[in-house]
Amino acid sequence: MKKESQNPPHNVPRAGLPHPHGGPVGITHDVGQDLEGLVATAHRIREAIESVIEGKRDVIRLTITVLLAEGHLLIEDVPGVGKTMLAKALARSIDCPVRRVQFTPDLLPSDITGVSAFNQQSREFEFKPGPVFANIVVGDEINRASPKTQSALLECMEEHQVTVDGTTYLLESPFMVIATQNPIEMEGTYPLPEAQRDRFTARIAMGYPEAAAELQMIDIHGSSSPLDKLEAVATTAEVRTLIEAVRAVYVAQPIKKYAIDLVDATRRSPDLRLGASPRATLHLIRAARAHAALSGRDYVIPDDIQELCVPVLAHRLLPSLEAQGQRRRPEHVVADLVRRVPVPETREKGDGAGPR
Numbered sequence: 001m002k003k004e005s006q007n008p009p010h011n012v013p014r015a016g017l018p019h020p021h022g023g024p025v026g027i028t029h030d031v032g033q034d035l036e037g038l039v040a041t042a043h044r045i046r047e048a049i050e051s052v053i054e055g056k057r058d059v060i061r062l063t064i065t066v067l068l069a070e071g072h073l074l075i076e077d078v079p080g081v082g083k084t085m086l087a088k089a090l091a092r093s094i095d096c097p098v099r100r101v102q103f104t105p106d107l108l109p110s111d112i113t114g115v116s117a118f119n120q121q122s123r124e125f126e127f128k129p130g131p132v133f134a135n136i137v138v139g140d141e142i143n144r145a146s147p148k149t150q151s152a153l154l155e156c157m158e159e160h161q162v163t164v165d166g167t168t169y170l171l172e173s174p175f176m177v178i179a180t181q182n183p184i185e186m187e188g189t190y191p192l193p194e195a196q197r198d199r200f201t202a203r204i205a206m207g208y209p210e211a212a213a214e215l216q217m218i219d220i221h222g223s224s225s226p227l228d229k230l231e232a233v234a235t236t237a238e239v240r241t242l243i244e245a246v247r248a249v250y251v252a253q254p255i256k257k258y259a260i261d262l263v264d265a266t267r268r269s270p271d272l273r274l275g276a277s278p279r280a281t282l283h284l285i286r287a288a289r290a291h292a293a294l295s296g297r298d299y300v301i302p303d304d305i306q307e308l309c310v311p312v313l314a315h316r317l318l319p320s321l322e323a324q325g326q327r328r329r330p331e332h333v334v335a336d337l338v339r340r341v342p343v344p345e346t347r348e349k350g351d352g353a354g355p356r
Contacts, residue, residue, distance in 0.1 A: 019117045032244035036245040037304045039296050041242060042068070048093040052226045053086050055213030059204055062311060063090055063178075067239070068290035070158050071201025071283060072177040074142075074192075074315060081206040085179035086226055087138045094239060095232035099131035100138040103145035109152035116165045119287065127164060132156050135172060135236060139179035143189045151198050153177060157175065157199040174239050194274065194316070202308070204314035242293075249289040250299040254344035259284050259305050265337045266317055271328055274318035284312045302343045310334050 042064050048104055049060045062088065066073045075083040091098040101112060114130035131137060132153070142150060156162050160171045179200070181188055198202075209217065220226055267275030288304040295304075312333050317330035 008314055017159055025194070032196065034241075034248070035293055035296055035298055037067075038242045038245050040318070040354055041234050041238055042294055045090070045093045048233045049086070049089040052089040052230060053082055054216045054220070055209050056082070056086070056206065059086065059206060060250055062109045062202060062204055065290045065294060065308075066201045067174065067176055068293065069201060069283070069286040070174065070176075070243055071286065072196070072199060073179070074203040075178065075206065076183065076202040076315075077206045079182060081208060081326070083206055084138070085227070086130060087140075087178040087180060088208065089230060091136045091138060092227060092230045093232060094136065094234050094236065095173075096135035096236040096239070097133075098136045098138065100133040100140060101131050102140050103142045103149070105144060105146060107149045108150050110151045110164075112149065113162045114169075115271045125165070127169070129169070130162075132162060133169070133171065135174055137174070137175075137177045140178060141182060142179040143181040143192055145188060145190070147193055150190070150192060154195060154199065156346055161293055174243060186212050194318070194352050198277055198316050200315065201287060202311040204311055242254050246286075246290045246293045248298070249292050251285060251289065252299070255288075255300050255302065255305065256285065258302060258341070258344050261287070261341050262309060262312070262337060265341055266313060266334065268339065269333055271320055271323040271333045272317050272330065273320045274316075276316050280313055280316050284308060287312055304345075309338050 044061050045064055046057075048061070063073055067090070073087075075086060077083055083105065088100075093187065101107075110130065112130050112132050114128050114133065116125040116127050118124075119126045141151070155169060156175070157177055160173070160175050162169050162171065177200075181192065208214075216223060262277075263276045263281045263284065266272055269275065284305065287302075287308045288300045291304045291308060292298070292300045314330040314334050319328060319330055319333070323333065
């Protein structure tokens with residue numbers, strides 16, 4: 001059965017009330033109280049994940065940022081560094097439906113979205129939902145499946161819905177895809193299509209742990225998996241509330257223009273033959289809102305944009321032949337652009353900084 005779409009209501013500002021950080025706002029509920037609860041809940045989720053993943057606080061913070069930004073996360077690195085463990089730890093820290101899909105060369109699109117099967121008793125076709133019908137979907141080694149199977153995620157990641165045999169089924173909020181992939185140089189992998197990469201809000205790399213963290217990992221993981229003891233510290237309803245609070249975070253016009261300038265710079269760079277899309281701009285602003293909220297602020301500053309540029313933009317870009325010859329990766333190009341694009345000036349107003 002086709003379900004009707006339900007869009008969450010937006011906060012309506014009161015007329016005539018200036019925002020203390022440089023813009024009009026005046027939300028009907030207490031934003032400060034919402035952010036206080038958001039930070040506390042996010043702290044519980046982070047601590048739960050850190051009980052499983054040692055020495056990766058920045059990676060964990062970015063993972064939570066993507067969750068609150070209503071985005072999807074791509075974790076890329078060599079095997080054995082904890083990519084799947086991170087995805088599972090986030091999934092288990094939230095009391096919500098979680099499904100895991102192991103991507104293999106023989107996986108079919110219907111194995112992900114679901115299939116209509118004929119019921120002999122009712123003499124009608126019934127839809128059998130696939131693993132994508134969950135709040136958090138963990139796609140393990142996504143680039144080991146064929147591009148045809150990878151494309152089964154395109155509609156659900158962008159529109160939060162699945163269409164099978166002409167019928168559209170909506171996915172419940174929150175909905176997040178956490179996919180892991182091995183570097184494309186490794187045997188048995190297919191490169192993700194540009195359209196697929198563009199739907200991931202951010203890409204992160206786990207990296208090898210430091211010696212102290214690896215020693216702690218041996219002590220913790222040596223006899224049993226800490227995932228077995230990990231209990232949920234947040235509910236689905238709480239996560240929805242956090243997402244609503246993030247949507248209320250204020251972004252001034254100069255900050256929006258700054259994000260656009262950075263994205264536009266990727267389209268003009270001679271080191272890139274494919275720049276970032278308008279979808280990348282939206283993802284950058286949404287992630288900046290979540291990043292600001294996790295810092296306890298109800299407004300975005302340039303530092304939020306700068307810190308997220310590389311993880312949000314780099315995986316969408318294709319380097320030019322000259323850049324490849326010079327071994328300049330998209331991450332290096334984005335970092336250079338962040339240093340060159342002018343930062344909007346700010347001034348102190350009230351109890352915080354706001355754009356002029």
